[in-house]
Every structure is written in structure tokens, then in C-alpha cells.
Amino acid sequence: MIKLEHVNKTFGNHQALTDLNVTFNAHETTAIVGPSGSGKSTLLRSLNLLERPESGLYHFNDQVIDFSHPLASKDVLSIRRKTGMVFQDYNLFPHLSVVKNVMEGPVQVLKQQPDAARQTAMDLLDKVGLADKADAYPGQLSGGQQQRVAIARSLAMDPEFILLDEPTSALDPELEAGVLRVLLALAQENDSMIVVTHNMEFARAVADKIIFVEDGRILFDGTPSDFFTKPNQRIADFLAAMTFTTISDKAK
Amino acid sequence: MDSIWHIIITSAPQIAVAGLKYTIPIAIISFALGLILAILTALVKLSPKRGWFSIVRAIAYFYVWLFRSTPLLVQLFIVYFGLPYLKIQGIWPNGIQLDPWTAGIATFSLNTGAYCAETIRAAILSIPQGQWEAAYSIGMTKPQVLKRIILPQAARVSLPPLSNSFISLMKDTSLAASITIVEIFEVSQQIAAENYQPLVMYTEAAAFYAILCSLLSWLQGYLEKRTSRYLRPLN
Numbered sequence: 001m002i003k004l005e006h007v008n009k010t011f012g013n014h015q016a017l018t019d020l021n022v023t024f025n026a027h028e029t030t031a032i033v034g035p036s037g038s039g040k041s042t043l044l045r046s047l048n049l050l051e052r053p054e055s056g057l058y059h060f061n062d063q064v065i066d067f068s069h070p071l072a073s074k075d076v077l078s079i080r081r082k083t084g085m086v087f088q089d090y091n092l093f094p095h096l097s098v099v100k101n102v103m104e105g106p107v108q109v110l111k112q113q114p115d116a117a118r119q120t121a122m123d124l125l126d127k128v129g130l131a132d133k134a135d136a137y138p139g140q141l142s143g144g145q146q147q148r149v150a151i152a153r154s155l156a157m158d159p160e161f162i163l164l165d166e167p168t169s170a171l172d173p174e175l176e177a178g179v180l181r182v183l184l185a186l187a188q189e190n191d192s193m194i195v196v197t198h199n200m201e202f203a204r205a206v207a208d209k210i211i212f213v214e215d216g217r218i219l220f221d222g223t224p225s226d227f228f229t230k231p232n233q234r235i236a237d238f239l240a241a242m243t244f245t246t247i248s249d250k251a252k
Numbered sequence: 253m254d255s256i257w258h259i260i261i262t263s264a265p266q267i268a269v270a271g272l273k274y275t276i277p278i279a280i281i282s283f284a285l286g287l288i289l290a291i292l293t294a295l296v297k298l299s300p301k302r303g304w305f306s307i308v309r310a311i312a313y314f315y316v317w318l319f320r321s322t323p324l325l326v327q328l329f330i331v332y333f334g335l336p337y338l339k340i341q342g343i344w345p346n347g348i349q350l351d352p353w354t355a356g357i358a359t360f361s362l363n364t365g366a367y368c369a370e371t372i373r374a375a376i377l378s379i380p381q382g383q384w385e386a387a388y389s390i391g392m393t394k395p396q397v398l399k400r401i402i403l404p405q406a407a408r409v410s411l412p413p414l415s416n417s418f419i420s421l422m423k424d425t426s427l428a429a430s431i432t433i434v435e436i437f438e439v440s441q442q443i444a445a446e447n448y449q450p451l452v453m454y455t456e457a458a459a460f461y462a463i464l465c466s467l468l469s470w471l472q473g474y475l476e477k478r479t480s481r482y483l484r485p486l487n
Contacts, residue, residue, distance in 0.1 A: 048389050072391070081391040091386035093484050095404050105390035106398060137482040151388075157390055 001028055002047060002161060002194075007067065009042055009216075016042040017053060018216040024209075026160065027190040030152050031197055031207035031224075034110030035238065039198045039216040044163050047194065048085045049076050061160075081109065084154030090146040093137035099125065099134040105157045117156075124152040128182050144175025149183055155186075162186070164195040168202075181206075185222040200242060204228055212238070259452050263443050267436055267460055274435035276464065278353075279422045282360035286421075289361060290368030295398070297373055312369075319366035325427050327363060331355045356428045364421045367416060375410035376402060380407040405430070408479040415472035419465045426461070436460050 002024040009017040016039045022032050024047075032040045032079060039130035045051040046058075049071065057067040060082060065075055093103050102121035106112040111158060112120075125131045128148035130141075140147050147167055154162055165184070168176040180202050186208040197203055203224065205212060210227040212235060221233060231239060240246055267371065296312040299305060332355040335348035351356065378404050387397040430436035440457035444450045 048338075048390060050385050077391050077393065080389060085386070085389035087382060087386060087389075089382060091382035093383065093401055094385070095408070097482075104400065105392070108396055109391040139483060153390070180268075 001059070001061060003057075003059040004043075004046075005057040005059070007053045009039075009046060009053040016216050017046070020056070020216065020218060022211060022218055022221065024161065024192070024194055026192045027028065028208040029078065029187040029191075029195065029206045030209045030211060031195055031203035032211045032213060033197060033203055033218075033238075034213035038213045040213045042167050042216075043213060044063060044165050044194060044196050045085075047078055047079075047161070048083045048163055050085070058062045081157060082160045084157050084159035086147070086150050086154050086164040086167050088169050090138070090143070090150045090170075092149055092153070093144055094138050097129065097135050097137055098141070100131045100147060101138065102153045102156045105153065110117070110157065121152070121156055124155050125149070127185075128152045129156075129178075131161070143171050143242040144176055147171065147179045151179070151182055151186075154214075161192045161194060164193065164197075167195050167200065169198060169209065198242075200228075254357075254461065256449075256452055259447060259449055260456055262459070263440070263456065264452065266443065267439050267456065270434055270436045270439040271460055271464065275439070275460075276435055278356055278425050278428060278433070278435065278451050279464075281423075282357050283364060283418050283421055284298070285357070285361035286364035286368055286417075289365035290372050290405075293365065293369035294372040298376060302303055315365045316369055317363075319363050322371075323361050324383065325430065328356065328359050328427055331445065332361045351400065351450070352428070352431045355431060356425075356433055359477055360421060360428075363424075364417050367417050371410050371413040371417065372406065376408035379405050380411050388410045408476075409477055411479060415468065419468050422464050422468060423461050426457075458475060 004020055004022050007017055007020040008015070009108065020039075020043065021068075021118070024044075032043060034040050042051055048052050052071065053067040055068045056066075057068065058079075060079055063075070065071060065079070071088065074174070086089055093096075093104065096104060099118060100119050102124055103114065103117040104234070106117040106120065107114055122131060122134060125134055130145055130148055133145065133149075134143060138149065141149065146171075150165075151164075153209065163184070170177050171179060180199070181194070183193070183202075184206055193206075195203075195206075207224050210224050211218055212227070214234070220232075227235065267485055293312045293316060294408070297368070299309065301309065332350065332352060333357075335350065337347050339347045366467070380438060383401055383405065384397060387401040425435055426437035428435050429441065432438075434442075436457050440453045444453035
């Protein structure tokens with residue numbers, strides 16, 4: 001379980017996260033939604049410690065990090081091993097083949113034997129439907145394929161939580177569907193996932209819990225059914241702003 | 253008067269030996285040492301300002317400034333002819349006396365290291381921030397990220413400008429003639445003084461440098477191809 005208490009993060013004069021309190025349960029998929037610049041990504045990146053909030057507490061199971069003190073690198077590395085990160089623009093290592101991308105963490109960080117790591121990597125690539133691309137380089141793959149490799153790379157560390165930062169925002173709808181199907185399968189295996197997304201249909205399909213963030217504050221924290229069927233005015237406006245068919249529907 | 257071809261054929265072995273004994277080893281050793289120095293300097297210049305490390309950073313900045321702001325020939329003279337007069341009671345009572353070989357390699361290394369440091373710093377900065385983040389996010393330490401992810405990619409980016417520096421250095425070793433090293437240019441001067449054929453001798457020396465630099469250009473092309481394999485699309 002991950003729990004943030006009274007977390008604050010500023011970028012210069014901009015308050016990105018304001019006294020934020022939130023809990024993410026294990027074996028659940030949590031979707032973080034909200035308008036651009038609301039602090040969703042900052043929240044997610046703080047969980048992997050790619051961002052360092054200035055104050056607040058971060059509980060990861062029994063481990064507690066107090067952001068108001070300098071972080072020990074031991075704590076940082078331990079949290080990062082437990083939280084796999086998937087980025088909007090994949091960030092695969094272009095100089096390493098697909099299978100080496102997936103093996104890099106297990107071999108370098110977990111000190112696994114290369115043979116064993118390769119076997120695990122191949123199984124994971126098979127899971128995301130890319131076993132045949134093992135020896136290709138990332139630059140030879142489509143965006144959707146690269147993102148599926150990135151998902152395999154994060155799974156290879158066997159993280160307790162998988163953090164996904166707008167994993168399909170850079171993809172064409174067709175390629176997006178391939179990535180979302182992989183994530184849906186993970187959600188159905190009860191992996192613990194936290195995904196920042198603009199895709200409401202996907203949030204509705206996979207999320208056990210929805211968090212709506214705006215101006216660095218959490219305005220909604222509850223079930224998808226409450227979020228989509230009984231939204232308050234602000235959420236209703238947000239959802240409406242994403243659709244055209246409520247305004248104009250030529251198929252009607 | 254001997255024919256031009258006769259002059260070239262009789263002097264070429266001496267010049268080739270000078271190249272093999274001095275020019276090539278000095279260039280290779282100086283570039284290798286300079287490269288190590290450059291990587292360290294680049295990493296120091298890129299490191300965050302923190303505590304006592306600010307002093308190390310200041311030294312790195314000063315070093316690059318000093319060697320890029322003064323002429324290489326003057327640097328050679330200071331190190332070889334000047335340092336023997338740096339007499340400090342208790343430490344160097346007789347000044348710092350370096351043999352020509354050491355003085356030459358030290359100066360060439362420091363000089364090329366200053367330029368290469370900037371090349372490598374730029375190459376590291378050219379690697380997208382996302383590469384650092386992705387590597388950090390799987391729990392790698394900073395040395396691991398540098399060694400496994402950033403420097404291999406930066407090496408490819410820095411190959412063309414580093415080749416420039418190596419090629420420059422190969423030609424700049426001719427300045428070692430001024431500190432009594434009998435490399436290619438020094439030998440050609442000595443022969444020209446005997447046979448009164450400066451045009452032939454210096455053109456011949458130039459040709460030897462051109463051959464060496466052409467080999468380096470070829471090596472650059474080969475390495476670029478090798479390190480860019482991952483950029484080529486399928487088929």
C-alpha cells in the first residue's frame with residue numbers, strides 16, 4: 001500500500017501539489033485523471049521519487065519517507081525498485097536491443113544472472129506480444145510496440161506498483177488500443193497499477209478507483225461508478241469537455 | 253642536383269621512423285590521456301554545486317579556460333623551458349625538470365583534454381533527460397546510469413568532434429620539434445638544412461601528416477558506422 005500525507009511540491013512559484021493526502025491500494029488499478037497541468041504527473045513521479053516534494057510523508061508498506069529531510073540514497077533506490085515507471089514517450093534505451101532493454105534492470109540492479117534475466121525478459125516480451133522483436137532496436141519499432149517494451153521493462157523488475165504516466169498519449173488510436181489491451185490484462189491479473197490517463201473510456205474499463213486532481217489538490221477520490229454516473233458539477237464539466245457528441249452528433 | 257624523387261626516396265625512411273617512434277606514439281598516448289581527463293572534467297563540470305565539490309568544479313572550469321585561452325606552442329615552452337625555473341624551497345629546490353617526451357605528452361594531453369571536455373560535456377547534455385529518468389526509475393545508481401546508458405550514447409554523438417580533436421592533435425605534435433623531440437617535422441627540418449631543399453622536405457612532411465590524418469578519418473568513419481548500427485531501420 002502507498003500512502004501520501006500532507007505532501008507539498010512547488011516548482012519555483014508554482015504550487016504543483018498542495019497538502020495532498022491519498023492512498024493507493026495494492027492489487028488495484030487507480031486512474032489519476034484531471035486537466036493538463038493539474039499536478040497528476042507530478043503526483044505520479046513523486047511516487048518514483050523522480051520528483052522530490054518539499055514536505056509530507058510517503059508510506060510504502062512499512063517504509064516511511066519524510067520529504068522534509070534529505071532522502072537517503074538507500075531509501076530512494078529501494079522505493080524505485082518497488083515502483084516500476086512507464087513514461088509517456090517510452091524512454092527506451094535506443095542503444096540496447098529490445099531484450100537487453102528489458103534485461104538491463106534485472107542484471108544491473110537486481111544482479112540476476114544474464115541467462116535467467118534473458119529468459120524472464122523473453123517471457124515478458126511474449127506477454128506483451130513482442131517476442132519476435134527481441135533482437136530489434138527500439139528505433140525499429142512503432143510507438144505502440146515501444147511502449148509495450150517499456151511495460152515489459154518495468155515488469156521485469158517485478159515491482160510492487162506499476163506507475164504509468166499517460167502511457168498512450170503519444171500514440172495513434174490504433175496503436176493505443178494494443179497498449180491498453182496489455183494494461184487491461186495486467187489489471188485483470190490484479191497487479192497494482194497507478195495510471196495517469198486522459199482516456200476516460202480506459203479509466204472506466206480498468207480502474208478500481210479514480211482520483212481527480214486539479215490545481216494540485218484531489219477533488220475526487222472514489223469508485224468509477226460514482227465518478228462517471230454521479231459526478232459533481234466540476235467533474236461533469238470536465239467529462240463533457242472531452243466529448244463532442246454531447247454537443248453535435250451527426251450519427252444521430 | 254639530385255632529382256626530387258631521389259630526395260624523397262632517401263629521406264622517406266628517416267621521416268617514417270620519426271613518425272613511428274615519436275609522432276604516432278605521442279599523438280595516441282596524449283589523446284588517450286586527454287580523453288580520460290576530458291571525461292572526468294566534463295563530469296565534474298556537469299555535477300551539481302555542493303559543498304566542497306564547488307572547489308573541484310572551480311578547478312575544472314579554470315583548467316578548461318587556461319588551456320583553451322593560451323597558445324599550445326607557448327604552453328609547451330612554459331612546461332619544458334619554464335618549469336625548471338619554478339624553484340620552491342623544500343618541494344622543488346631545482347625546479348621541475350621534465351624530459352622532452354614527458355613535457356610533450358603532458359602538455360598535449362592537457363591541451364586536447366580541455367577541448368575534448370567541452371565536446372563530451374555537450375554530448376552528455378544532448379542525451380534526453382528521459383534517458384536519465386528511465387534509468388533512475390529502474391533503480392540504477394548515478395554511476396550505473398552514466399556507464400550503461402548515458403556515456404555509450406554520448407560516445408556516438410561525440411565521435412565526429414572528438415575525431416576533429418584527434419586529427420588536430422596529430423598535426424599539432426609537429427610543435428614538439430621546438431622542444432627537441434625528433435618527430436616528423438624536426439627530421440624534415442634537419443634534412444632540409446643539409447640538402448637545401450625546403451620545399452621538397454616540408455611538402456614531404458606535410459604528406460606524411462596527411463597520410464596519418466587520412467587514416468584517422470577512415471577510423472572515424474568505421475567507428476561511426478559501428479556505433480550507429482542501432483539507428484538504422486530494419487531491412
